[in-house]
Amino acid sequence: MNVSTLAEVTPLVLDRRADFPILARPIKGKQLVYLDNGATTQKPNVVIRAILDYYEQSNANIHRGVHWLSQHSTDLYEQGRERVRSLLNAARPEEIVFTRGTTEAINLVANSWGRANLKAGDEVVLTGLEHHSNIVPWQMLCEQVGAHIKVAPVTDCGEVDLDAYRALLGPRTKLVGIVHVSNALGTINPVAEMTRLAHEAGALVLVDGAQAVAHARVDVQAIGCDFYAFSGHKIYGPTGIGALYARYDILKNMSPWQGGGDMIYTVSFERSTYADVPQRFEAGTPDIAGVIGLDAAIAYVQEVGLDAIAAHEHDVLVYGTEQLQSLPGVRLIGTSDHKAGILSFVVEGIHPHDLGTILDTEGVAIRAGHHCAMPLMTRFGIPGTARASLALYNTRQDIDALIAALRKAQKLFGTGQA
Ligand code: PLP
Numbered sequence: 001m002n003v004s005t006l007a008e009v010t011p012l013v014l015d016r017r018a019d020f021p022i023l024a025r026p027i028k029g030k031q032l033v034y035l036d037n038g039a040t041t042q043k044p045n046v047v048i049r050a051i052l053d054y055y056e057q058s059n060a061n062i063h064r065g066v067h068w069l070s071q072h073s074t075d076l077y078e079q080g081r082e083r084v085r086s087l088l089n090a091a092r093p094e095e096i097v098f099t100r101g102t103t104e105a106i107n108l109v110a111n112s113w114g115r116a117n118l119k120a121g122d123e124v125v126l127t128g129l130e131h132h133s134n135i136v137p138w139q140m141l142c143e144q145v146g147a148h149i150k151v152a153p154v155t156d157c158g159e160v161d162l163d164a165y166r167a168l169l170g171p172r173t174k175l176v177g178i179v180h181v182s183n184a185l186g187t188i189n190p191v192a193e194m195t196r197l198a199h200e201a202g203a204l205v206l207v208d209g210a211q212a213v214a215h216a217r218v219d220v221q222a223i224g225c226d227f228y229a230f231s232g233h234k235i236y237g238p239t240g241i242g243a244l245y246a247r248y249d250i251l252k253n254m255s256p257w258q259g260g261g262d263m264i265y266t267v268s269f270e271r272s273t274y275a276d277v278p279q280r281f282e283a284g285t286p287d288i289a290g291v292i293g294l295d296a297a298i299a300y301v302q303e304v305g306l307d308a309i310a311a312h313e314h315d316v317l318v319y320g321t322e323q324l325q326s327l328p329g330v331r332l333i334g335t336s337d338h339k340a341g342i343l344s345f346v347v348e349g350i351h352p353h354d355l356g357t358i359l360d361t362e363g364v365a366i367r368a369g370h371h372c373a374m375p376l377m378t379r380f381g382i383p384g385t386a387r388a389s390l391a392l393y394n395t396r397q398d399i400d401a402l403i404a405a406l407r408k409a410q411k412l413f414g415t416g417q418a
Pocket of ligand 1 (some may be wrong): 039100101102105131133134179181182208211233322
């Protein structure tokens with residue numbers, strides 16, 4: 001994006017800061033500088049209001065009721081499904097299953113599709129960038145069925161080694177799991193290319209989109225993946241709700257993994273028959289208010305514009321990268337040219353947890369630790385990093401506050417002299 005366009009985009013996005021009431025609250029007497037968006041994003045008024053309105057005006061259980069409120073509530077819930085479809089550009093709403101979040105979506109695939117399709121000797125290929133939630137469910141499954149996990153290694157700048165990835169794929173590969181954007185380093189994986197290679201080997205592909213959907217336009221048809229998972233709370237929506245996209249022809253042949261109400265067609269003590277997709281995968285009363293909040297959150301980012309958000313966050317990322325790299329004693333972990341707004345770093349002589357605590361006294365909220373990516377930390381030979389992760393409301397001034405707080409921490413520890 002050229003500078004004049006960015007100059008138009010930045011105020012457009014920054015005008016939105018006032019939409020997030022929590023950003024106005026002081027923390028420990030300081031103005032809050034919230035840089036922990038990779039863990040969860042803050043919620044705009046429209047999302048908070050949508051949930052409040054739902055409970056005040058529309059609350060009823062869905063799908064089973066004949067009364068007006070139940071039908072109204074059902075309409076709102078299904079409108080949320082259509083909204084997720086539009087966010088991901090899925091071909092049809094039936095391809096969207098509501099889950100508690102990314103973790104549950106991946107567990108659904110492992111337990112339903114995985115159990116039916118993986119056998120002893122088969123292989124699951126993952127990348128060294130994966131979050132624990134795209135590792136552990138596959139480990140549990142592989143242990144049960146006798147399959148194996150292969151891992152595509154990560155280069156020094158934090159990218160997947162594509163030659164090594166290609167070499168891992170073969171006739172035994174049944175599933176490839178790829179994080180779209182690394183939560184620990186910010187690397188954006190070339191998911192369309194990686195999916196194409198996996199398909200050539202005859203494997204299905206699951207993309208973990210937890211850190212992607214809020215920061216750039218996602219198109220599951222263009223990626224070509226078979227499954228795509230994300231969490232509502234990382235896209236300005238509520239916690240406890242998320243979604244799985246699964247290609248219709250695959251989903252309709254998958255068996256349910258949880259049984260109960262709402263997922264059946266008929267039940268007798270001899271046998272039950274199951275509802276069509278996606279209801280087959282939504283046993284029990286779902287998080288209706290969560291879906292309503294998620295609907296409002298997606299409508300919000302669509303209104304701001306995902307291209308504008310991506311351009312703005314990229315500008316703050318580039319600025320933050322320059323600032324951190326100019327600070328003596330600070331080393332960025334993850335320096336790919338293809339990055340989303342995540343700045344992971346280590347500071348010489350200061351443990352990431354100590355750093356996080358000191359920054360907190362300055363009102364600067366970051367995350368410190370292994371970021372649920374322990375194998376990746378091992379790859380870089382570090383226990384963890386400090387991580388500043390961006391959202392649409394973050395500014396260059398937030399980066400300045402981060403740098404000022406880092407200087408204070410270095411002074412306190414007597415480190416950081418050039
Ligand atoms: N995958 C990635 C890349 C993540 O960053 C996260 C959360 O941080 C998850 C999966 C798990 O998301 P959730 O805890 O919302 O299920």
